[in-house]
Amino acid sequence: MTSAACVQDVTKEYRMDGGTVRALRGVSLEVPEGDYVAIMGPSGSGKSTLLNLLGCLDRPTSGRIMLGDKDVTRASDDQLSEIRASRIGFVFQSYNLIPQLTVLENIEVPLYYQGRFASDDRRRCLELAEMVGLSDRLKHRPTQLSGGQQQRVAIARSLANDPYFMLADEPTGNLDSVTAAEILELLVELNHNGKTIIMVTHETDIGRQAKRIIQLKDGMILEKE
Amino acid sequence: MTFLWFRTWQLGVKSLLLHPLRSLLTVLGIFIGTASVIWLLAIGEGISRKAQEQIESLGANNIIVRSIKPPSEVTEGMGRLLSYGILRNDYERLHETIPTVERILPIREMRRRFGFSSRMVDGRLVGCTPQYAEVTRLEVDRGRFISDGDLRDRHNYCVLAADLATRLFPFEDPIGRSVRVERDYYVVLGVMKPRAPSAGIGGSLAAQEFDNDVYIPITTLWNRIGDTVFTARSGSFEAEQIELSQITLRVDEVKNVLETADLVKETLERYHRIKDYGVTVPLELLEQARTTRLMFIIFMGLIAAISLLVGGIGIMNIMLATVTERTREIGIRRALGAKRGDIIRQFLVETIVLSTVGGITGVLGGLTVGPVLRLILAALEKTTPQVMAQLPEIIRTATPVIVPWSIPLAFGISVTIGIIFGLYPARRAAAMDPIEALRHE
Incomplete structure (x- = not known):
């Protein structure tokens, strides 16, 4: 079985004015297809750094990162953009929809940056909107939607390009508990249908929804459950 | 895409x-x-x-010499009769000495009132020769312009500019009627077509207008009016004696214009103690x-x-x-x-x-x-x-x-x-x- 993501002994250092900050000190991790992983840890543990590396927003200082069968360790900025466009789906804490676009247009954005747009893409986006229960809100702007609805749009958007995995960064952080539960339910359902999900959270309750939890502390993995 | x-x-x-x-x-x-x-x-x-x-309406081939009243510092002590400007002798000299000059026109002009029945109109009396119309690009609308015969015989004939004609003769056909200028009468030979004003010459910036002109043979003007013009100014009389107001020279070819202009200036300089004339070369202005x-x-x-x-x-x-x-x-x-x-x-x-x-x-x-x-x-x-x-x-x-x-x-x-x-x-x-x-x- 191929893995959606494979991280091998990755370190990440940031140069600050004071000196070097070592955010990750040798992390190895494998996420098989169909997995649902929660990356947990206190702030400063390096979970955001790991998320950025998995999301191809940044490159590691050393080590190796494979997404599917692609080595992204030394990819150029444009190559990373291409991988993000075609193979990664982001879900953010604050939804991060583009305010001047409608719901449907927001879902289409990743396809747009793949440099292609065919008629079945449009159909696919409509299906995704239906899947997250927003087919009656297609022409609405993000500001006209509730937080939960916005996060649903973001989830639909993250799936538009059929990614290796969905990267969810505190997806329920801005939501009330009822809506949060709905969103988590949606994630579980998506995982059941075969989607690979990597979620970053600092709440244990939410982390428990995942199949397994990876605890990070001081840039290292503590334990695997 | x-x-x-x-x-x-x-x-x-x-x-x-x-x-x-x-x-x-x-x-x-x-x-x-x-x-x-x-x-x-x-x-x-x-x-x-x-x-x-x-x-351009002055004509690129033309050189224009005009009489200019000298500044008062220069003329002081010359007495009541102020005599200045280009002379008939200048005209003769220019006429005879410069071979590149194709046409040369002597012109004498003055402000006058023109009358017909009870109407009076202010305008410019222009004494000129038959070539005047051609060189200044004036065209006859009706009747005819001054002829060589009129010039030789000093006839009391005149030709009116378009605008002046319509003001002096709003109802009548002017041709054949007599226009009064002071005590003399001039028979109207023809009426000119209207013409746009041309650039100022002789150091003046104001455009030269042709709307209010009355043209008569220059010989008639010399004969009837003479060279001396009296003007009443603040209680005292002043008299000016001017033989010619302007000489317009037409040069045979454009490439000779600048050279000819220099010759004209040299010729005049020799005979004029004071600078009582100005030379305008439209070609220079054009450049x-x-x-x-x-x-x-x-x-x-x-x-x-x-x-x-x-x-x-x-x-x-x-x-x-x-x-x-x-x-x-x-x-x-x-x-x-x-x-x-x-x-x-x-x-x-x-x-x-x-x-x-x-x-x-x-x-x-x-x-x-x-x-x-x-x-x-x-x-x-x-x-x-x-x-x-x-x-x-x-x-x-x-x-x-x-x-x-x-x-x-x-x-x-x-x-x-x-x-x-x-x-x-x-x-x-x-x-x-x-x-x-x-x-x-």
């Missing part, structure tokens, strides 16, 4: 419409810049073309006018370029603000797979839209220069007539002429400025670290 481009444009327009007033003001900057290029060049062209026309025109275009272009530059800075300013404001959006787009190039294109499209809209409306605004300027001048005439009266006539009456190449030029510059000034903000947007941008509040 076309669809994606279409989406980029659509998105650009959408983002601009998010802040309609801001976009409008930015467009306004480019609009003013573009329109002012067309406006200023059109006004400059209008004025210089008018000046050129006036000079000066061409230089002036070029200066004008450069100057006007510079002003317009500055206003376009200001417009461009406006675009840059707004785009920088927009980029900062939309940092988060840039972060999202980068996370979703936008390359740096995509971000550059997105922001550049917005500036291109702004500058193109500004450019197109600016061109349209520029084309209105004629009617709008007329309105402005009319409004100024009404509100501040004194200021208007001080403006040179050429500025008051010039009609702007749109220079055809100024339209693509203005449009091209405005779009280019949009791109140049949009490039930096766009690059700055693209250079942002996506992680930082996503964190931006």
